[in-house]
Amino acid sequence: MRDAFSEALVRLAKADPNVLLLTGDHGYALFDEFRKECPAQYINAGIAEQNMVGMAAGLARIGFRPFVYGLSAFVPVRVVEQIKLDVAHDQLPVVFIGDGAGFVYSHLGTSHQSTEDIACTRAIPNLSVFSPADRFEVKACMELAYQSKSAVYLRMGKSDRGDVHSALDQPKIGELLEARSGTNGDVAFIATGALVRTALNIASELYPDSAVWSVPFIKPVDSEQVVNICRKVKALVVFEEHSILGGLGSMIAEIASEHAPVRILRVGVRDRFSHYCGTYEYLLKEHGLDRASIEKDIRAFLPAN
Amino acid sequence: MNSTPRAFDAKALRKTVLDMAYAGSTVHIGCAFSIIELLAVLYRSHLRYPGNDPLAQGRDYLVLSKGHGVMAQYACMRELGWLKDEAFSGYFADGSDLKGLSDSRIPGLEVTSGSLGHGFSVGVGLAKGASLRGADQKVYALVGDGEINEGPVWEGALFAAHHCLNNFMVIVDENGYQAMGRTADVLGLGSVQSKFESFGFEALTVDGHDEMAINDAINRLWESPSASPKALVARTVKGKGVPFMENNNIWHYTRLDAETYARALSAVAGSE
Numbered sequence: 266m267r268d269a270f271s272e273a274l275v276r277l278a279k280a281d282p283n284v285l286l287l288t289g290d291h292g293y294a295l296f297d298e299f300r301k302e303c304p305a306q307y308i309n310a311g312i313a314e315q316n317m318v319g320m321a322a323g324l325a326r327i328g329f330r331p332f333v334y335g336l337s338a339f340v341p342v343r344v345v346e347q348i349k350l351d352v353a354h355d356q357l358p359v360v361f362i363g364d365g366a367g368f369v370y371s372h373l374g375t376s377h378q379s380t381e382d383i384a385c386t387r388a389i390p391n392l393s394v395f396s397p398a399d400r401f402e403v404k405a406c407m408e409l410a411y412q413s414k415s416a417v418y419l420r421m422g423k424s425d426r427g428d429v430h431s432a433l434d435q436p437k438i439g440e441l442l443e444a445r446s447g448t449n450g451d452v453a454f455i456a457t458g459a460l461v462r463t464a465l466n467i468a469s470e471l472y473p474d475s476a477v478w479s480v481p482f483i484k485p486v487d488s489e490q491v492v493n494i495c496r497k498v499k500a501l502v503v504f505e506e507h508s509i510l511g512g513l514g515s516m517i518a519e520i521a522s523e524h525a526p527v528r529i530l531r532v533g534v535r536d537r538f539s540h541y542c543g544t545y546e547y548l549l550k551e552h553g554l555d556r557a558s559i560e561k562d563i564r565a566f567l568p569a570n
Numbered sequence: 571m572n573s574t575p576r577a578f579d580a581k582a583l584r585k586t587v588l589d590m591a592y593a594g595s596t597v598h599i600g601c602a603f604s605i606i607e608l609l610a611v612l613y614r615s616h617l618r619y620p621g622n623d624p625l626a627q628g629r630d631y632l633v634l635s636k637g638h639g640v641m642a643q644y645a646c647m648r649e650l651g652w653l654k655d656e657a658f659s660g661y662f663a664d665g666s667d668l669k670g671l672s673d674s675r676i677p678g679l680e681v682t683s684g685s686l687g688h689g690f691s692v693g694v695g696l697a698k699g700a701s702l703r704g705a706d707q708k709v710y711a712l713v714g715d716g717e718i719n720e721g722p723v724w725e726g727a728l729f730a731a732h733h734c735l736n737n738f739m740v741i742v743d744e745n746g747y748q749a750m751g752r753t754a755d756v757l758g759l760g761s762v763q764s765k766f767e768s769f770g771f772e773a774l775t776v777d778g779h780d781e782m783a784i785n786d787a788i789n790r791l792w793e794s795p796s797a798s799p800k801a802l803v804a805r806t807v808k809g810k811g812v813p814f815m816e817n818n819n820i821w822h823y824t825r826l827d828a829e830t831y832a833r834a835l836s837a838v839a840g841s842e
Contacts, residue, residue, distance in 0.1 A: 305702075308698075310729060311725070311728065311729065311732075313722070313725035313726075313728065313729065315687075315691065315721065315722040315725060316691040316694065316722045316725035316726040317691075317725075317730060318691070319689075319690070319691025319692045319694070319695060319722060319726065320691050320692070320694050320695030320698060320726070321695060322691075322692045322730065323692040323693060323694060323696035323697070323698070323699060324692070324694060324696075324699045325695075326680070326696060326699075327695075327696050327699035327700060327703070328699070328703075329699055329702070337781055346685060347688065347691075347722075348686075350682055350685055350688055351681070351682075351688055351691070351692055354673050354674070354682050355675070355682065415793060429706045435721075466740020495757070545666070
């Protein structure tokens with residue numbers, strides 16, 4: 266998935282000399298290819314994210330197409346105001362890449378963990394929020410972010426959980442992607458990022474008739490499609506490696522409550538920071554986001570047959 | 571260069587600010603009055619807008635990072651014909667678009683500021699962009715001395731010097747006051763010129779109300795062959811031109827009534 270990201274960025278930069286990569290001194294090996302292929306389009310802005318985002322706004326104003334890279338805990342969370350005021354307010358075409366979202370930095374603690382970023386960015390007007398799940402979605406998101414000529418936050422979470430699609434035609438911005446088709450009207454799964462894999466695993470083993478939808482576009486989203494999904498089922502389970510406040514689960518619940526009320530279980534981080542450190546799998550377990558905990562929550566949520 | 575020379579007379583600009591502040595019953599008069607001469611010199615002799623178009627490709631950029639001084643910029647934009655008289659008489663009317671702080675959706679205002687410490691970085695980005703293009707465009711970022719409490723200013727200063735952005739000039743409106751009092755009492759800055767010099771800028775300090783001195787200093791900084799970004803520290807007086815406003819921070823917050831408006835107008839008319 267990270268290779269797909271790097272390839273997409275290099276491809277865009279080679280095709281358009283106005284594409285610039287700005288990094289806040291992150292991405293050590295990730296940008297080797299970019300630095301080799303497009304050295305004049307690479308700017309290490311130093312450990313100075315606020316200035317980096319303001320500069321990206323200036324560069325966009327004068328005609329460049331900046332891609333601003335940082336860890337998700339810093340870009341966008343540390344620089345929310347710069348994104349709002351310097352970039353989104355004036356509809357400037359700057360793409361923000363927040364890497365390592367969720368619990369990727371499981372051993373490093375709260376400073377590097379990022380489970381508030383979607384909530385922070387969703388409420389900013391003129392800013393799209395993308396959250397790809399695999400290499401196909403990353404490629405599509407990068408392409409669409411560039412083509413949209415607008416401000417986009419692209420969230421990259423745990424990247425080595427395997428593909429959720431076997432192939433992907435170029436989707437439309439806002440489209441929910443069917444990662445697994447289903448026939449069951451009892452429950453459908455909607456997930457984003459790294460937890461699409463978890464949703465697929467649970468569905469294929471325990472709920473074989475349930476559809477799994479991947480949501481690479483948190484905002485804007487095709488709400489009509491969400492409504493159609495809600496109308497076909499008695500219950501939904503929404504998965505995200507993000508707070509249950511303000512993220513994908515909130516977004517689905519907002520649409521459902523207005524247009525197609527349905528019971529929704531929001532699987533995500535329950536408004537808490539990590540207490541302990543450990544492997545990624547350990548951290549998921551601490552937050553009740555490992556498979557066993559989620560399966561238990563789903564059993565408790567769904568009415569017994 | 572602008573095709574028609576315009577006066578940018580400081581007295582007239584101050585009168586425009588008073589008229590609009592009174593019409594809109596608004597604040598921040600003191601912050602506008604400290605930068606009148608700086609803006610007059612920039613618009614008269616330095617900023618290049620091909621075809622007098624505030625959105626012209628290849629123009630120079632004036633980034634008003636201290637958005638609180640925006641009335642002074644509106645007054646200059648009126649002289650350029652970019653703003654209509656009605657915008658001034660109807661300042662702050664419901665549904666009007668000139669706000670109390672800089673909003674970049676108005677042609678001529680390059681940034682949306684007021685939250686401090688933003689415009690400097692945007693200006694550095696513009697300067698970096700012009701430099702990448704090899705374009706002969708200059709970027710001025712006008713900041714307040716209170717504003718440079720903000721960290722991103724110094725992040726941007728490091729970047730501008732490291733990348734040899736000698737097309738970038740920060741102008742510091744050193745009026746000695748910020749919202750709650752004297753800068754020296756709130757968060758002392760020491761020597762602003764030395765600070766920018768230590769960050770790699772070529773810096774000069776001038777009397778920010780002496781138009782000849784300002785103009786000479788800007789010319790000297792641009793004429794220097796060095797690769798350093800430039801800093802002009804302008805010693806100014808908050809509320810300059812109206813004795814009862816000068817160095818009186820209450821005029822950061824106070825609105826004019828009929829009596830203070832009349833007194834201020836006559837002070838401005840008589841001021842040198």
